[in-house]
Every structure is written in C-alpha cells, then in structure tokens.
Amino acid sequence: MLQNNILNIKVIKKVAVVTLDTPGEKVNKLNEKLIDEFSEFLDKLESDPGMDGAVLMSGKEENFIAGADIEMFKERETAEELEELSRIGNNILFRVENFSKPIVAGIHGSCMGGGTELALACHYRIISDHSSTKIALPEVKLGLLPGMGGTQRLPRLIGIQKALTYMLTGKNMYSRQADKMGFADEVTHPHAIKKAGVKAVIRLKKKKKKKKDKRTFIEKVVEGNPIGRNIIFKKARERTLIETRGNYPAPMKIIESVEYGYKNGFMKGLKNESKLFGELAVTPESRALVQLFFGMNAAKKNPFEKEKKQVKNIGVLGAGLMGSGITEITIEQGHHVWLKDQSLPDAMTGELKIRRNLNQKVSKKIISEFERDRLMSQIHTTESYDRFQNIDLVVEAVFEDIDIKKNIVREIENYAKEYTIIASNTSSLPISKISSEAFWPEKIIGMHYFSPVPKMPLLEIVKTGETADWVIGTAFDLGLRQGKTVIVVNDGPGFYTTRILAPFMNETLFILEEGASIEQIDKVMKDFGFPVGPIALFDEVGIDVAAHVADVLSKKFESRGGKTSKKAKELLDAGYKGRKNKKGFYKYEKGSKKKKEVNEEIYKFFGGSKRKSFSADEIEDRLILMMLNEAVYCLQEDILERPVDGDLGAILGLGFPPFLGGPFRYIDNTGSEEIQKKMESYYEKYGKRFKPADLLVEMTRRNGKFYKD
Numbered sequence: 138m139l140q141n142n143i144l145n146i147k148v149i150k151k152v153a154v155v156t157l158d159t160p161g162e163k164v165n166k167l168n169e170k171l172i173d174e175f176s177e178f179l180d181k182l183e184s185d186p187g188m189d190g191a192v193l194m195s196g197k198e199e200n201f202i203a204g205a206d207i208e209m210f211k212e213r214e215t216a217e218e219l220e221e222l223s224r225i226g227n228n229i230l231f232r233v234e235n236f237s238k239p240i241v242a243g244i245h246g247s248c249m250g251g252g253t254e255l256a257l258a259c260h261y262r263i264i265s266d267h268s269s270t271k272i273a274l275p276e277v278k279l280g281l282l283p284g285m286g287g288t289q290r291l292p293r294l295i296g297i298q299k300a301l302t303y304m305l306t307g308k309n310m311y312s313r314q315a316d317k318m319g320f321a322d323e324v325t326h327p328h329a330i331k332k333a334g335v336k337a338v339i340r341l342k343k344k345k346k347k348k349k350d351k352r353t354f355i356e357k358v359v360e361g362n363p364i365g366r367n368i369i370f371k372k373a374r375e376r377t378l379i380e381t382r383g384n385y386p387a388p389m390k391i392i393e394s395v396e397y398g399y400k401n402g403f404m405k406g407l408k409n410e411s412k413l414f415g416e417l418a419v420t421p422e423s424r425a426l427v428q429l430f431f432g433m434n435a436a437k438k439n440p441f442e443k444e445k446k447q448v449k450n451i452g453v454l455g456a457g458l459m460g461s462g463i464t465e466i467t468i469e470q471g472h473h474v475w476l477k478d479q480s481l482p483d484a485m486t487g488e489l490k491i492r493r494n495l496n497q498k499v500s501k502k503i504i505s506e507f508e509r510d511r512l513m514s515q516i517h518t519t520e521s522y523d524r525f526q527n528i529d530l531v532v533e534a535v536f537e538d539i540d541i542k543k544n545i546v547r548e549i550e551n552y553a554k555e556y557t558i559i560a561s562n563t564s565s566l567p568i569s570k571i572s573s574e575a576f577w578p579e580k581i582i583g584m585h586y587f588s589p590v591p592k593m594p595l596l597e598i599v600k601t602g603e604t605a606d607w608v609i610g611t612a613f614d615l616g617l618r619q620g621k622t623v624i625v626v627n628d629g630p631g632f633y634t635t636r637i638l639a640p641f642m643n644e645t646l647f648i649l650e651e652g653a654s655i656e657q658i659d660k661v662m663k664d665f666g667f668p669v670g671p672i673a674l675f676d677e678v679g680i681d682v683a684a685h686v687a688d689v690l691s692k693k694f695e696s697r698g699g700k701t702s703k704k705a706k707e708l709l710d711a712g713y714k715g716r717k718n719k720k721g722f723y724k725y726e727k728g729s730k731k732k733k734e735v736n737e738e739i740y741k742f743f744g745g746s747k748r749k750s751f752s753a754d755e756i757e758d759r760l761i762l763m764m765l766n767e768a769v770y771c772l773q774e775d776i777l778e779r780p781v782d783g784d785l786g787a788i789l790g791l792g793f794p795p796f797l798g799g800p801f802r803y804i805d806n807t808g809s810e811e812i813q814k815k816m817e818s819y820y821e822k823y824g825k826r827f828k829p830a831d832l833l834v835e836m837t838r839r840n841g842k843f844y845k846d
Contacts, residue, residue: 158196167251168206192240192334199269199306202252220415223284230258239341243330254285265327275307280423285413288394313502319351425798452531456487460534462590484518522552534562560584579605595789596621624782640763646702655747666794676715698825768800773832780843801843809836
C-alpha cells in the first residue's frame with residue numbers, strides 16, 4: 138500500500154487505516170496535494186482485491202480536518218477558476234460516495250468545512266464522544282457556500298430545515314447533537330475509533346447499511362413534498378433577509394443551492410453548487426471575510442512564543458459578569474481558578490452564574506453532566522488571598538476606578554510570588570497608571586476582555602513601555618488557549634477598541650441632541666452592518682460605563698479641538714444605567730413587548746419628545762467617520778503597531794461589519810481621498826472633531842494604502 142507525506146496507511150484485517158497527518162502543521166487542511174494523494178490512494182484501494190475498504194482518521198490532536206486550505210484562493214482570481222476548484226473537490230467526493238468498497242470516517246476533534254463534506258461523502262461516520270469534537274460547515278463566515286457537496290448531502294442526511302440552520306449560521310454540531318440528528322452512525326470513545334472503524338468496514342463489506350431517517354414525523358411530511366419545501370425555502374429567505382439586511386450574499390445563495398438540488402436532482406445540484414461557489418468567491422464581501430480569516434489565523438501566532446511561561450493556577454478578582462465569564466473560559470482549558478470577591482457569598486454568586494451557563498450546555502447536549510461537574514470542581518471561591526502564593530497569573534476584574542485598581546495591585550504583590558503576573562481587565566484606564574506604584578511594573582499588563590466573555594472572540598492585550606516580553610507572551614498564550622483572537626496594543630487612555638468606540642458613541646449623543654430619533658439611529662447603523670445599534674449598545678454596555686469612558690478620554694479628544702457630550706453623565710446622575718438597572722434608552726420592564734420599546738422619557742434630556750428625520754447617509758457618515766478617523770490616529774500615535782490589529786479589534790470587539798473588512802480595509806477599499814473629502818465636508822459643518830488625522834491626509838497625498846496586498 139501507499140505511504141507518503143500526508144497519508145499514512147496501516148492495514149488491519151484487510152482494512153486500510155488511513156491516518157491524515159500534514160507534516161509541520163497543527164491541523165489538517167484539504168488542499169490540492171492532499172486531494173492528489175487521496176486520489177492516488179483510491180486508485181490503489183480500488184485495484185487491490187485483497188483490500189475490503191478504508192477508515193479515514195487524523196494524526197492530529199483534537200482535529201480531523203480543519204477545512205479547505207484558504208491559501209488556494211490566493212492563486213485564483215476569477216469566478217471560473219474558483220468554480221473549477223469547487224468542481225475538483227466535488228469530483229473526488231462523488232467518487233468517494235460511489236466507491237465500490239466501504240469508506241468510513243473516524244472523527245475526533247474539529248471537523249470543519251471540507252472535512253465535514255468529506256465525512257458526508259463517506260459511507261459511515263464514527264465520531265468521538267469528546268467535548269472537543271465539533272462538526273460544522275462554516276463557509277458562510279467567509280462569504281461562501283459549502284462547495285464540495287455540502288449543500289446537497291447535508292439536507293438529504295439530516296433534513297432540509299436542520300441543514301439550513303447549520304449552513305446559514307456556520308454553528309457547531311457537537312457529538313450528541315450529531316448522533317441525535319443522524320449525522321453520526323456511531324459515537325464512541327476517542328481511543329476506540331480505529332477499532333470501531335475497522336469493524337464497520339467489515340460489516341459494510343458484507344451488507345450495505347440502510348440509512349436511518351431521524352427526522353420528526355412533521356419534518357418528513359413537510360420536507361417530503363414540493364409544496365412543503367417551497368414554504369421552507371420562502372420562510373428561510375424571509376428570515377435571512379431580516380437577519381442580514383441584505384449585506385451578505387452567501388446565505389441567500391446557500392438557500393438557492395439547496396432548493397436547486399431538490400428541484401433538479403443531485404447531480405445538477407452539485408454542478409450548480411460549484412457555479413454559485415465561484416460567483417460568491419469573487420464578491421467584495423467574501424474577499425473581505427477571507428482577508429479577515431487570514432488576519433485571525435496570523436493572530437494565533439504568539440510573537441513572544443519563546444519567552445512565555447507555563448501557567449497552571451489562575452486568580453480572578455471580582456465575581457461579577459466579567460470575572461465569572463473569565464473564570465468560565467479558563468476552567469474549560471483545564472486550569473484551576475481561585476475566584477475572589479469581597480465576601481464568600483459574592484464569590485459564590487459568580488460561581489453560580491458559571492454553573493447556570495454550564496447547565497445550558499448540558500441541556501443542549503454540548504457537554505455531559507459529568508463534564509460540568511468536573512469543570513465546576515476547578516473553581517475555588519474565596520474572600521482572601523491565602524492561596525495566592527501558588528497563583529501564576531491574576532486577572533483583576535473589579536470596578537473601573539484607578540485608586541481601587543492600584544490598591545489591588547499592592548495587595549496582590551504582598552501575597553503572591555515574585556513571578557506572578559497581574560493583568561487588569563480595564564476597558565479604558567491606562568495600565569501605566571495602574572502600575573505606577575507597583576513593586577514590579579514589568580509584570581503588569583492589560584487583558585481587556587469583552588462582554589459577554591464566553592461569547593466575544595477578542596482579547597486586547599495592553600503593554601506598557603515597562604511590560605516584560607515574557608509577561609506579554611504568557612498572557613498571549615493564555616488568551617489563545619481561552620479561544621480568543623488576541624491583539625497586542627500599546628498603552629494609552631482607552632487603548633484601541635474603547636478609544637475608537639468613544640467618538641462613535643459621542644457623535645451618537647450629538648445626533649440625538651439635534652433631534653434624531655432613537656429608532657432611526659439604531660436602524661441606520663444596523664442596516665450598515667453593525668449587530669446592534671449604538672443606542673442599544675449604550676444600554677448593553679451601561680450608561681455608567683459610557684460616562685466613565687467619556688471622562689477618561691475627554692481630555693484626549695478636546696486637546697485636538699473636539700468636544701465631548703456630557704449627556705451620559707447627566708443620565709447617570711438621574712439614575713439611568715441601561716439594562717443593568719432596567720432604566721435606559723429602551724424599556725426593560727416585565728411584560729414588555731418582544732420588540733424593544735423606546736423609553737420616551739429619556740428624550741427630555743435631548744430637547745423633548747418631538748423628533749425629526751435625518752438622512753440615513755448623514756447618520757451613517759458621521760458615526761463611521763468618527764470611528765475610522767480615530768483608528769487612523771491610533772496607528773499614527775503607535776497605539777496600534779499594525780493595521781490588521783485595528784481591523785481585528787474593531788470587528789471582533791466592537792461589531793464593525795465583517796463584510797467591510799475593518800476600518801483600515803474599509804478606507805483602502807473606499808479610497809482615503811474619498812474619506813478625507815467627507816471628513817472635511819463635516820468639518821466645515823460641525824467643527825474640529827471632524828479634522829482628518831495627519832496620517833489620513835498623508836495617505837491621500839501619496840495615493841497610499843494601509844495594506845500592500
């Protein structure tokens with residue numbers, strides 16, 4: 138049999154056990170080299186009468202196949218070239234599906250995109266019962282559709298409605314979900330996959346397995362006739378348009394591809410899928426999302442990998458929303474966490490929040506009750522520093538007050554060991570001020586998480602001129618293991634994300650003062666592509682937090698001739714904090730309608746209840762220009778060291794529309810000259826806060842771009 142760089146074959150009982158193990162890579166990716174080797178293997182398997190079939194497994198830890206190698210996109214520019222790429226993949230998987238000998242997929246760990254499509258083409262799927270095992274078709278997140286038969290095979294396997302849910306969201310399917318829905322034919326322990334796979338090939342060689350339809354009776358009835366399917370596709374389009382606001386072409390094409398296959402047959406469905414794949418791959422939205430993907434992948438490389446220290450035990454100070462969230466994502470990586478608050482009941486309240494979140498995962502069959510209890514056993518609630526002499530890294534998530542945070546640093550240094558890292562989860566306070574009275578300022582760093590911590594993908598690490606490289610490397614490594622995309626920025630008020638959000642929110646308050654309605658402002662910015670409107674964001678983040686940030690950053694902005702709205706402070710003084718105390722721009726009383734209702738009383742702070750309509754273009758321009766210009770200032774002033782960090786931070790931390798690529802990609806694609814012209818136009822109308830940053834003017838002068846690609 139064949140043995141080469143990627144495919145390693147061992148024969149057991151006339152079954153080829155094929156281990157996929159790409160040399161020098163942490164994960165396996167479907168690329169042309171793998172496809173060529175796999176095709177050659179199929180030729181050998183088909184022609185060898187002494188072989189009964191094959192089991193496909195991975196030699197990587199907790200990874201089956203991470204999906205198609207997106208690097209292949211760089212070599213192809215036209216829709217026709219990218220359509221052909223999809224067609225090559227479809228051809229090889231069609232061969233697998235119709236192969237004369239049984240081929241079994243043995244999946245442990247992440248199985249994404251093309252890996253899932255390969256598994257769908259196999260005759261039998263065995264998956265491990267481990268929590269790391271997750272299956273997905275996440276192509277929609279790249280502005281694409283599954284281009285290797287996914288839109289045709291998954292609906293026929295688990296049902297149209299369930300398949301559309303997974304393809305339109307790109308969300309993960311976990312082991313027990315895969316078993317319940319019929320994706321998995323067998324679930325077993327990771328170490329038993331090989332043995333189970335060999336047995337499955339032997340069984341299938343003797344007798345072909347009949348697929349068990351695990352759809353509900355209603356699903357079978359509705360999906361089993363053209364009228365029912367038409368209703369499904371119609372409703373799917375309606376929901377998709379509401380959710381995407383027409384900004385993303387891929388979801389509609391996914392629906393089209395599935396529908397076409399049911400109307401015209403499987404083979405024509407595959408051909409059409411490749412055509413649609415090529416069309417999507419050259420759209421500006423997909424190009425931006427693919428560039429974002431490359432940026433996120435690059436951010437997984439720790440710039441101080443060699444200097445990092447091992448971290449075992451972690452302390453978290455503050456058991457509120459942020460502290461409990463940080464604790465939750467940390468225990469999931471096997472760390473023990475000492476969760477400290479001012480009193481034991483307060484600390485236990487944070488522990489209870491984590492248990493509730495884990496219970497939800499149990500109910501969704503993502504983890505087992507045993508796994509939940511094991512994770513909970515890693516939390517040690519406390520009201521003292523007694524055990525902190527064994528802590529490697531402490532994250533403080535206490536109230537945003539500089540004096541409180543300074544005191545916390547002194548307390549930790551009195552109890553912890555010399556090499557304990559102290560990280561502050563502040564959103565705006567300069568780390569250099571927090572560390573100004575520390576014994577070891579080189580060990581103090583900012584680790585700015587975003588709320589809700591378990592869901593938000595970004596970690597913004599903030600370093601000062603004194604922060605040691607090993608401290609940065611260790612914090613970076615922890616963030617990666619917590620599942621975050623990590624950016625490193627230099628210290629300053631508001632760092633990067635809070636600093637570019639502040640003028641955006643500030644301008645929102647000015648537009649409100651000028652008479653715009655809450656509904657219009659939020660609608661315009663959601664139509665632009667933000668997940669929530671800026672006013673809804675005030676309520677979610679907290680008006681008290683917004684007032685604090687405005688106070689911290691006002692001197693910075695006013696030194697450039699800008700002005701800061703005082704409305705957040707006025708609202709806070711009047712008792713408005715947003716959702717947290719059910720008193721904000723929107724109503725939160727029990728019994729409120731599902732759709733958010735504006736709290737009309739708040740208009741008394743903004744000139745009264747009489748509102749006027751603004752042009753959508755003006756609202757959009759004024760808010761976005763404020764954010765773009767501040768991002769350029771951050772690069773100009775070395776808060777940012779690279780534009781890509783600015784784009785990742787804005788998209789993953791603040792919800793900047795991913796299909797626009799981030800502030801710097803957006804400026805490059807729009808043209809710095811066009812952005813500057815708009816800035817100058819609003820400068821004449823509204824004053825110095827719209828003065829273009831010098832770096833933006835310089836870009837226009839030399840017709841430059843922030844990215845060279």
